[in-house]
Amino acid sequence: MKGDLLLVSSIIVLMHMVCGCPEKCLCHQTSKTVDCRNQGLVEIPSHVPPETLILQLQNNHIWRINQNAFSETPLLKILDLSNNSVSNLSSGAFQGLRYLQVLNLTKNLIHYLENKTFSSLPQLKELDLSSNSILTLPETLGNNTGNITLLSVKYNKLQRLDRILLESLPNLKVVLFKNNPWQCTCHVIGLKLWLESFLYRGGISDGIICSTPENRKGKDLLKVPYEMYRACPPSAAHMHLANIHHHSSEHRSSLKHTHHNEKGESSHSDCEPKPKPRPVSLRHAIATVVITGVVCGIVCLMMLAAAVYGCAYAAITAKYHREHLAPVTEQRSPEEKEPFDSSLA
Structure with a gap:
């Protein structure tokens, strides 16, 4: 009898583990959603049904996500971890979530991300890292993150990207940058170029507002003219900037000046603008094009006037010949015939 009771109890426990719902959570079979919000959890709950598509863990006290923390739920599509205390994400924290599309990590305490943190999320489309304490981002979010369409890093401590x-x-x-202490110095040229190209292609962004240096504080990065960065040392982005200005002689001279500074002369590491920056050659080029266009227009008008005058003169001359010379010829023709007739007589 005791053996039968033990067997039944074991079966019940096993069924609860396989098909049941985690303690303090609500499971919705129809939508395949597990709701664990506002439960004071300090870690990822176990025994989550494997068919779960949506896992809501927001408004708890979860502080760490261990490796393979979601191995029980490989079909997850939406994972909400917002408003927790997560400060550390191991490189394999999201291992196995190959179908995950939305990951919300906003309002946590994350300050650092590894290169491969999101490598196991090939279907990820929306990544929200806003309202954390992130100081810097790696050069890549992972090897399989090319499908991301929305990235939010607003309300962090990013100074450069x-x-x-x-x-x-x-x-x-869509990329959201606002409310970060952006440093609009030399290193931001590459980001400025990328953002201009991104917006030109139809992308959506809330822009980058400079925090430093003081003379650019509160200014939109896109409205800071390129000549303000002419004292910066040469770089790949700077060479791209040189192409934009058609490799002008003035720009080449500024690059040479910077190159001399690197060899021992006065350095401009703080990238402060010159007191009176000279206008870039692009403006001269535009002025030249405008002046050339005006001159060409005047010449064309003069040629048109000459053509009209010539046509009018030709028309008047032809009319004069028809009206005055033709009658005279007709009147003189009988008189000219008389000598001919008399000679015949």
């Missing part, structure tokens, strides 16, 4: 990271996300459509 390498354009290599953004270029590794070819399907990005």
Whole structure:
């Protein structure tokens, strides 16, 4: 009898583990959603049904996500970990979530991310890292993150962001940057170029507002003119900037000046602008084009006037010949015939 009771109890426990719902959570079979919100959890709950598609863990006290923490739920599509105390994400924290599309990590205490943190999420489309304490981002979010269409890093402590990271996300459509202490110095040129290209292609962004240096504080990065960075040392982004200005002689001279500074002369490491920056050659080029266009227009008008005058003169001359010379010829023709007739007589 005791053996039968033990067997039944074991079966019940096993069924609860396989098909049951985690303690303090609500499971919705129809939508395949597990709701563990506002339960004071300090770790990822176990015994989550393997068919779960949506896991809601927001508003708890979860502080760490261990490796393979979601191995029981390989079919997850939406994972919400917002408003917790997560400060550390191991490289294999999301291992096995190959179908995950939305990951919300907003309002946590994350300050660092490893290169391979999101490598196991090939279907990820939306990644929200806003309202954390992130100081810097790696050059890539992972090897399989090319499907991300939305990236939010607003309300963090980012001072710079390498354009290599953004270029590794070819399907990005929306990127949110606001409320970070952005340093708009030399290293931001690459990000400025990327953002201009991104917006030109139809991307959506809330922009980057400079925090430093003081003379650019509160300014939109896109509205800071390129000549303000002419004292920066040469770089790949700077060479791209040189192409934009058509390799002008003024720009080449500024690059040479910077090169001399690197060899021992006065350095401009703080990238402060010159007191009176000279206008870039692009403006001269535009002025030249405008002046050339005006001159060509005047010449064309003069040629048109000459052509009209010539046509009018020709028309008047032809009319004069028809009206005055023709009657005279007709009147003189009988008189000219008389000598001919008399000679015949």
